[in-house]
Amino acid sequence: MNTGKNRQFRLASRPVGDITASNFEYREEPIPQPSDGEVLVRTIYLSLDPTNRIWMSDRPQYMPPVEIGQVMRGVVIGVVEESKNPDFQKEDLVSGVLGWQDYALALGNTGLGISKLPSPLPCPLSAFVGPLGATGFTAYFGLLDIGQPKSGETIVVSAAAGAVGSVVGQIAKIKGCRVVGITGSNEKCRWLVEELGFDDAINYKTADLETALAKSCPNGIDVYFDNVGGAILDAVLTKINLDARIPLCGLISTYNATEPVPGPYNYSQILMQRARVQGFIILDYSSRFGEAIKDIGQWVNEGKIKYALEIVEGLENAPLAILKLFNGNKIGKLAVKVSEEPV
Ligand SMILES: NC(=O)c1ccc[n+]([C@@H]2O[C@H](COP(=O)([O-])OP(=O)(O)OC[C@H]3O[C@@H](n4cnc5c(N)ncnc54)[C@H](OP(=O)(O)O)[C@@H]3O)[C@@H](O)[C@H]2O)c1
Known part of the structure; x- marks a missing residue:
């Protein structure tokens, strides 16, 4: 749903023990406008992952931690709403490490990389937060x-x-x-x-x-x-x-x-x-993701890999939904549906 605003969750404090809702600050900002080289991505699915907990801490890790005040980092499946980059067209489906928000600017000076999903999709889009995702x-x-x-x-x-x-x-x-x-x-x-x-x-x-x-x-x-x-x-x-x-x-x-x-x-x-x-x-395997997409896509289509998705509706529910990773209260892949898939 385009509310004309960009709803976001920013990191307010680092968790001590379990994550709590107060570790996040809710904000509404204007939808950003892409500059030359940039792409505006609308979030469709926000993946919730155990590594989110690592990124919220400042312990030594494989990426810089999310800084206090920054938009919470998250893996997103989204759609290009506006492109000022010749490599991307409006309506391209993409994935990338973007954030807990309705819209994100990718590429350009933001440094946030995205990659296009295969076209046509070999499986339903939601499979790309599951077995065909990270x-x-x-x-x-x-x-x-x-x-x-x-x-x-x-x-x-x-x-x-x-x-x-x-x-x-x-x-x-x-x-x-x-x-x-x-x-x-x-x-x-x-x-x-x-x-x-x-x-x-x-x-x-x-x-x-x-x-x-x-x-x-x-x-x-x-x-x-x-x-x-x-x-x-x-x-x-x-x-x-x-x-x-x-x-x-x-x-x-x-x-x-x-x-x-x-x-x-x-x-x-x-x-x-x-x-x-x-x-x-x-x-470290990103240059080889194509191999995995080919094999897993085939196995999913042959029924050899089955999957369950626990999809929580609404970005506003992300701070509580993430607890399901730690209390085990879900089966399969956990994600938030932030907006509708393109028809
Ligand atoms: N190395 C990488 O690049 C990479 C990439 C992705 C994920 N990972 C790691 O892979 C693991 C699984 O990630 P996922 O995304 O697939 O998450 P997930 O398994 O979908 O969700 C986490 C599950 O862990 C179990 N769990 C939680 N606390 C536990 C505890 N104290 N002891 C035993 N089990 C516990 C829960 O299920 P139960 O009901 O079974 O307890 C929970 O459902 C995580 O450690 C994650 O950090 C690593």
Whole structure:
């Protein structure tokens, strides 16, 4: 809805522990006008991601933190409303790291980069906040490049019913692996096994994790795709096989910590099993996103990758919606619908 204004959330304060609504300041500003070289983008979907919590803090990280007073940074799927850049036309669909606002200027001196979505779209637009967006690419490159799964191996993934984890498990199934997901509710466990075809799923909130892993992974664990860190990583380390690979994707169990977090207690297993742990940041793969779009797009269209979206309506609800990432109160990818898709 074009209200003639640009509604925004700016970072008001850095969270201590959990994010609260008071960490954001709501503002209304005039819709900005593009200068030469710039493009005005209307936000359609605002992706909410655990990394938003990292950007809100001033701990050492892979991008500069959002400064107090700046528009909150966020990944956006949007449409070009006005272009003064020859490479973009009005109505082009684009994605980019823009912000929690109705409209953003991209390119030019703002430094905010955008890229065009494929035309025609191979899948519904909303899939580009899900498996065909950054979280899908994270699953694809983290699993295939770093995890290097082989047919017949056992893959365990944590935060398995989330945006990254649900795609990791399905790609591992496509590659012929035994797949076990770890997640935080029986409903999510059922979704993973009955809808997505995981071989087994463990509710880490109710199970004794080491016992459950031993039962679900009778041949041990060859690849552990770590989205979580903490106690789940420690339990998995007790079951890894010789030459195991551990793509270190995220550490969501630590993002709200107010005290320094101890390292894994079972670190010695990395030595004993000659395992390889490798951290990665998906931005480093940006020149290869086309490969992921081609494969994931095909798998989505063939029904081999299914996805769930938790779409919250309205930009005004973003500060509360983001809490769902940390209380686990959603299945699949979390995003806010800020305005209507073009017809
Ligand atoms: N390296 C990269 O470039 C990159 C890119 C994207 C994402 N990531 C990372 O990947 C991970 C998953 O991201 P996502 O976007 O797919 O999020 P998501 O899984 O869709 O949502 C987060 C999920 O984490 C689980 N969780 C929250 N607190 C937890 C805790 N204390 N212990 C265990 N599980 C907890 C919750 O599910 P449950 O019900 O299962 O608890 C929640 O639904 C995050 O760590 C994120 O930072 C990394």
